[in-house]
Amino acid sequence: MIKPDGVQRRLVGKIVQRLEEKGLRIAGLKLIRMEHKTAENLYSVHKGKPFYDGLVKFMTSGPAVVMVVEGFNAIEVVRKLMGATFGFNAEPGTIRGDYGCSKGFNLVHGSDSVDSVKRELPIFFTEKELVAYEHPDLAWVVEEPERK
Ligand code: UDP
């Protein structure tokens, strides 16, 4: 997800481009304005933490771009592209490391495990909104056993 700071700072194209150039496949994509309840649900694991209320307020403060991204080891790959949680710690070359220096305003969210994907994906997408297709250069992006 491209968080509201990423949209307001006009970084949608650059962030999507990084995912595409890495060789990932976008299976779903849309611009949303997150409801308060949705933000609370997305971040329910952080309920009670000092940053939780501010985080919910931030996530509902403007449009965000939600995506379903697929590829070989996609969860790990996307998390690496995102970089460490806080922009000031994140390595240069990562999205957060290149574009952010804040704790909370860190541009992107990405599911961190298969269980998180199972919980988070249906919050934003129905089955019907996901599109199956194959990029013609896939054979040059990943080796045969890695393709599925
Ligand atoms: N966050 C924050 N202050 C903190 C920790 C987290 O504002 O001290 C926000 C930040 O936007 C982060 C989100 O809460 O992306 C969720 O935190 P998590 O530790 O799950 O980081 P992430 O998985 O996004 O790297």
Ligand code: MG
């Ligand atoms: Mg997290």
